Amino acid sequence: MNEEKSEPLFPSAKASAKLTRRLRFLLEADKLRRIERQTFISDSSRRENSAEHSWHLALALLLFSDAAQAINVNLERAIQIALVHDLVEIYAGDTFVYADDAAQISRLEDERAAATRLFGMLDDEQNAEFRALWEEYEFKTSPEARFVATFDRLCPMLLNFATQGRAWRKHGVSVGQVRERTLPDLESVPELHAWADEMLNEAVELGFLKP
């Protein structure tokens, strides 16, 4: 494929300040497609990016709408969180879930600054609205945020298994790390948690995860 990178160009067509801000934000948000995560897509051909991950996550939420309803989770809010939750990575980058504590602390500081910069492109009202969605997820302050976290863990697990533990093996991840750091987030959907628990044993048996 021909690769001639260039800076995105924004039209000079006249619009209200509010519309211009939104369109500039929408174009800036496009950059999330360039942020690579550790997980590989299902055919193992390349790593996934955070934009398509956000879509896969939102789709998973829609698929489990009955599970959301069962625990009084507002699905509309949950999907909005999913669409916005990784946007700060445009400036802060993606931090691997199994990175050490120092990396996680630095991540939070970077993401806070990124949120101020990115959502600050919008007018005050939308800035507050988008920042609230991001913070709700960052600090898991609602059942909706915790429901999103369940699938934010589930999707990469499913892909990791599908790709024979491609990212797990690359980073030497052990089943103990998964059980400690990511599996607990699946508890909001008990049936899914039980399934994943068994899947992890299978992953160890097959050599996708370190014992």
Next chain:
Amino acid sequence: MNEEKSEPLFPSAKASAKLTRRLRFLLEADKLRRIERQTFISDSSRRENSAEHSWHLALALLLFSDAAQAINVNLERAIQIALVHDLVEIYAGDTFVYADDAAQISRLEDERAAATRLFGMLDDEQNAEFRALWEEYEFKTSPEARFVATFDRLCPMLLNFATQGRAWRKHGVSVGQVRERTLPDLESVPELHAWADEMLNEAVELGFLKP
């Protein structure tokens, strides 16, 4: 990047038939990431895929929630349509919006078969639910579907301009084609339609679109 393609592997962990169907569907849906569209991402480095496009579209809808409200469009439903609208491309492929009529007719037949195959992976209730979302968009039978179409056109226009008309120039697209085939879909948000109309003139002046 190391490219060792492989068939996605599905865990044998026990689950209810309903859960297994959903997880298999979620893994199958991942393949939408492999469907390339004609539009380039904002830094012009590569073409966009339909999964990340679906995310960008859903985000645009969220950004214009007040425009939805102003015309009594249910934003939750609109976003659900956006998440699902391109899934049939997994089997049917993406058809360029400026392809000829014969290609558009063949597209519809292929997509219908794809919908039967893909959504048929789900249980009857969810099969019907997902198929309804797709058909609603395909035939633009609701204000929600028409609102989604506005941004399904707007996003690639914005990217085409941002990349100096990369896909437009590659396919020799004229401003007349855009005005006839895509611009009318923007009418549900008049301010956006007016902006895009002016942007197209600028695109012609700059040589991004044929006069």
